Structures are given as C-alpha cells and as structure tokens.
Amino acid sequence: xxxxxxxxxxxxxxxxxxxxxxxxxxxxxxxxxxxxxxxxxxxxxxxxxxxxxxxxxxxxxxxxxxxxxxxxxxxxxxxxxxxxxxxxxxxxxxxxxxxxxxxxxxxxxxxxxxxxxxxxxxxxxxxxxxxxxxxxxxxxxxxxxxxxxxxxxxxxxxxxxxxxxxxxxxxxxxxxxxxxxxxxxxxxxxxxxxxxxxxxxxxxxxxxxxxxxxxxxxxxxxxxxxxxxxxxxxxxxxxxxxxxxxxxxxxxxxxxxxxxxxxxxxxxxxxxxxxxxxxxxxxxxxxxxxxxxxxxxxxxxxxxxxxxxxxxxxxxxxxxxxxxxxxxxxxxxxxxxxxxxxxxxxxxxxxxxxxxxxxxxxxx
Amino acid sequence: xxxxxxxxxxxxxxxxxxxxxxxxxxxxxxxxxxxxxxxxxxxxxxxxxxxxxxxxxxxxxxxxxxxxxxxxxxxxxxxxxxxxxxxxxxxxxxxxxxxxxxxxxxxxxxxxxxxxxxxxxxxxxxxxxxxxxxxxxxxxxxxxx
Numbered sequence: 001x002x003x004x005x006x007x008x009x010x011x012x013x014x015x016x017x018x019x020x021x022x023x024x025x026x027x028x029x030x031x032x033x034x035x036x037x038x039x040x041x042x043x044x045x046x047x048x049x050x051x052x053x054x055x056x057x058x059x060x061x062x063x064x065x066x067x068x069x070x071x072x073x074x075x076x077x078x079x080x081x082x083x084x085x086x087x088x089x090x091x092x093x094x095x096x097x098x099x100x101x102x103x104x105x106x107x108x109x110x111x112x113x114x115x116x117x118x119x120x121x122x123x124x125x126x127x128x129x130x131x132x133x134x135x136x137x138x139x140x141x142x143x144x145x146x147x148x149x150x151x152x153x154x155x156x157x158x159x160x161x162x163x164x165x166x167x168x169x170x171x172x173x174x175x176x177x178x179x180x181x182x183x184x185x186x187x188x189x190x191x192x193x194x195x196x197x198x199x200x201x202x203x204x205x206x207x208x209x210x211x212x213x214x215x216x217x218x219x220x221x222x223x224x225x226x227x228x229x230x231x232x233x234x235x236x237x238x239x240x241x242x243x244x245x246x247x248x249x250x251x252x253x254x255x256x257x258x259x260x261x262x263x264x265x266x267x268x269x270x271x272x273x274x275x276x277x278x279x280x281x282x283x284x285x286x287x288x289x290x291x292x293x294x295x296x297x298x299x300x301x302x303x304x305x306x307x308x309x310x311x312x313x314x315x316x317x318x319x320x321x322x323x324x325x326x327x328x329x330x331x332x333x334x335x336x337x338x339x340x341x342x343x344x345x346x347x348x349x350x351x352x353x354x355x356x357x358x359x360x361x362x363x364x
Numbered sequence: 365x366x367x368x369x370x371x372x373x374x375x376x377x378x379x380x381x382x383x384x385x386x387x388x389x390x391x392x393x394x395x396x397x398x399x400x401x402x403x404x405x406x407x408x409x410x411x412x413x414x415x416x417x418x419x420x421x422x423x424x425x426x427x428x429x430x431x432x433x434x435x436x437x438x439x440x441x442x443x444x445x446x447x448x449x450x451x452x453x454x455x456x457x458x459x460x461x462x463x464x465x466x467x468x469x470x471x472x473x474x475x476x477x478x479x480x481x482x483x484x485x486x487x488x489x490x491x492x493x494x495x496x497x498x499x500x501x502x503x504x505x506x507x508x509x
Binding site: 025027029059061063065068069071073075095097101103104113114122123125126128129168175177216217254257290293329363 | 411416417418419423424425447448449451452454455458459461462463464466467468
C-alpha cells in the first residue's frame with residue numbers, strides 16, 4: 001500500500017512538473033555599467049564625477065501560458081543593487097499583465113504595462129536588445145534636459161495600469177501592428193501617490209502606436225499620447241490640472257545586413273492651467289554599422305528643445321560608441337557621451353559636458 | 365603495384381564508411397503529428413517565425429522550435445524564408461520578448477533534442493537539419509510554398 005502511495009505521489013509530481021515546464025518560459029537580462037566624467041560640469045542629476053560602477057539591472061521575464069488563449073507576462077526587476085534593508089535601489093516589476101488572444105488581429109491586455117510610445121520605451125530597461133548604452137535622453141528623459149518643474153514632465157509615462165487592445169494586421173500586403181492603451185495616467189514627478197493603484201483624476205491617459213513594415217527592411221511608425229494630469233504643490237496638494245499631449249514618428253531601416261539606421265521624432269504640448277503653456281520637441285538619429293560579425297559601431301545624435309517659447313535652451317547629445325557581442329547575447333558596450341546646450345538651458349547653462357560610459361549587458 | 369591496389373581499396377572502403385557516418389544533411393521544417401498540414405505558404409511561415417501568427421487554424425497555440433546545430437544552414441533558411449539573417453532574427457526576438465510581445469522560439473543546440481521536442485510537443489513547428497534520405501519518425505515534414 002505504501003509503495004502504491006509513493007508511486008502515485010511520484011507520478012503526480014511528474015505531471016505537475018510537466019505542466020510547469022510546458023506553461024512557463026523564463027528569460028531575462030543583466031546589466032552593469034561604468035560612467036566617468038571626462039570634462040565639464042552641470043547642476044543636474046546623476047553626475048558621475050568619481051567614476052561610478054552601477055549595478056544597473058537584473059531582470060527576469062516570465063511568460064505563463066495559462067491556457068491556449070491566455071498569457072500572463074511578468075517582468076521583475078532589481079535595479080541599482082537593490083538592498084531594501086538600507087532603502088537602496090529599486091525592486092519592482094516593469095510589467096505584469098494578462099493577455100487574452102481572440103485572434104492574432106485582436107488581443108486584449110489588462111494590468112501594468114510599458115507604454116507603447118516610440119522606439120525605446122518598451123525596451124528601455126532591456127539593454128541587451130538595444131545597440132546603444134541607454135535610450136536617448138532628449139527624447140525619453142526630460143529631466144536630463146531641463147530642471148524646470150513643468151518642462152521635465154515626461155512626454156509620456158514610462159508605465160501605466162489599465163487595459164490595451166493590440167494585434168497584427170495585413171493591409172495591402174503590408175504587415176501592420178497596432179496597440180491602443182487606456183491607463184490611469186502619470187503623476188507629476190516626485191509625487192508620493194501610486195498611479196498603478198489609484199488614479200488622481202477622472203481623465204484617463206490614452207496611448208496609441210501603429211507600426212508598418214513597409215518593406216522587409218523598412219519599418220515606420222507613429223505614436224500618440226494624451227492625458228490630463230493633476231499638478232501638486234510641495235505638500236502634495238492638488239493645485240490644478242495640466243494637459244499633456246505628445247506625438248511621435250519613428251523609422252527603422254536595415255539598409256544592408258550590416259548597416260542600420262533608426263530615427264525618432266517626438267513633439268508635444270504641455271498646457272498648465274493658469275500657469276504656462278508650451279511646446280517641446282526632440283529627435284534622435286542612430287546609424288550603426290557592423291564592421292565584423294560581432295562588432296557594431298554606432299553614432300547617436302539626439303537633440304531636444306524643452307520649451308519652444310524659450311530661446312537658446314536646446315540640448316544636444318552625441319555619443320559615438322561600439323557594441324561588441326563577446327559571446328551569445330553577451331554585449332560589451334563603450335561610448336563617449338558629449339552634451340552641449342544653449343545658454344538658457346536650466347541644467348547645462350551653455351556649458352558642455354562629456355563622460356565615458358561602458359556596460360556589460362547579458363540577455364538570457 | 366600490389367601495394368598501390370591495396371591503398372586504393374582501403375581508400376574506397378574508408379570513403380564508404382565516411383559517407384555512411386557523415387550522410388549529407390538538409391534543412392527541414394517539421395510539424396508535430398497533430399498539426400494536419402503538409403505544406404505552408406512562405407507568408408504564413410514568415411508570420412509564424414516573426415510571432416505575428418501565433419495560432420493554428422484550429423485555435424491552438426503554435427509552438428516554435430529551432431535547431432542551431434548547423435548554423436550556416438539555419439542562416440540560409442532564415443534568409444530564404446523571412447529575409448533576415450540569424451543575427452537580425454535574434455535581435456528581433458530579444459526586443460519582442462523583453463517588450464512583452466510573446467514567447468521566443470525554443471532554441472536547441474542539436475538536432476536530436478529538436479527532434480525530441482517536435483515529436484513530443486503538440487502544435488509545434490520545428491526547423492532542424494535531417495539526413496537527405498531519411499524521414500524522421502513521429503513528425504511530418506512540411507514543404508514551403
């Protein structure tokens with residue numbers, strides 16, 4: 001009897017094991033960085049004047065195929081050497097959503113998601129999947145181009161909790177993918193509320209992106225975002241609303257197997273009721289070329305104007321670099337970031353700044 | 365003269381042994397037995413390999429597997445069918461998986477493991493290399509049209 005029981009128990013574990021491995025797929029990435037100021041100075045964030053190593057990211061991506069039609073995707077992240085005991089770094093998930101596939105043309109998601117705006121936002125943490133070290137600041141991180149409270153409001157939120165519809169279509173033999181997302185929206189930077197739990201107003205953030213593979217080597221796309229956000233004073237009390245509206249266009253072109261070019265343009269308005277209203281814009285250009293099978297040279301050029309109403313406040317980033325795949329999905333990156341600005345820029349004040357950056361990025 | 369004849373005999377026998385051990389291989393696309401297809405259009409195959417088509421016509425989820433045992437043949441297969449080389453295909457899936465858009469194809473380092481997968485995994489489609497004159501058991505070879 002005991003033997004039968006043990007046999008049955010063993011069998012049940014085997015069945016569970018089979019179900020487990022059939023349903024769950026695990027991937028992830030790891031990234032460690034080094035940054036050192038070469039020249040210049042500025043009053044902004046994250047200045048690395050002492051040569052810093054950054055235990056940037058460990059990230060586990062789980063896909064759970066719960067049923068044939070239901071997938072749950074989770075991206076756990078540990079950033080900057082997470083150490084909760086001393087309140088350092090960041091632990092969280094980049095996304096955790098359930099997706100129901102009605103068909104390949106129509107899927108529905110619910111949960112916390114990356115916002116699908118432009119080329120970079122959905123992969124900005126996944127460094128093995130991008131050529132450059134970090135996403136271009138001028139089009140993705142407004143707090144690196146302005147210190148003004150309103151100008152540093154992001155063109156679109158990084159993440160959002162809500163629902164989305166998405167799918168792949170074929171229009172006149174051109175593959176097209178689309179996604180439309182409705183989320184709680186973003187909060188003003190630094191406000192101690194949780195937009196992944198509760199919205200702070202009745203307006204919902206709406207994001208949409210469409211991409212078309214015009215040819216096998218050329219993809220073009222457009223993105224849109226709109227929300228009405230609350231603005232807060234230093235005590236986190238609401239003092240009115242601001243209307244954020246952003247649009248983007250993108251292009252990825254594989255000119256040859258070795259020569260690739262990508263470009264992105266973003267623009268948008270921020271209308272802060274009874275305070276100020278302005279337009280901002282930016283773009284990035286990234287040609288890259290494989291000089292050997294595993295050695296990719298690139299040159300990032302990105303520019304942004306944080307407020308069209310102000311003269312001489314633009315910021316330019318230039319970063320020549322190299323990306324070497326030293327083993328399968330193991331990338332060593334090195335570049336030199338050069339920043340120049342107009343005299344009225346609130347961070348750089350017309351001065352230039354440069355730093356050496358290196359990263360080891362591993363995808364698995 | 366006799367020595368020369370012996371050398372030729374030995375070389376001939378060795379060449380026979382060699383050809384039986386290292387039979388020529390070709391790239392092949394196979395599906396599990398439960399997938400009732402014998403051919404697939406190039407467009408459908410491209411959509412499957414790029415994650416745009418994730419369901420078979422009966423609504424079952426497509427499982428993709430790839431053997432990378434013969435890297436050159438795999439590269440040519442990808443160029444012929446999705447017009448991307450192996451490096452670009454890999455980058456494509458890195459982005460897709462990390463951005464939350466799907467489950468990457470299973471990659472096997474040898475054909476034996478890929479075949480085991482193809483034989484045991486329902487609703488699967490697998491690229492692998494097989495011997496020219498042999499049809500692996502438990503799977504269906506699919507032609508691309």
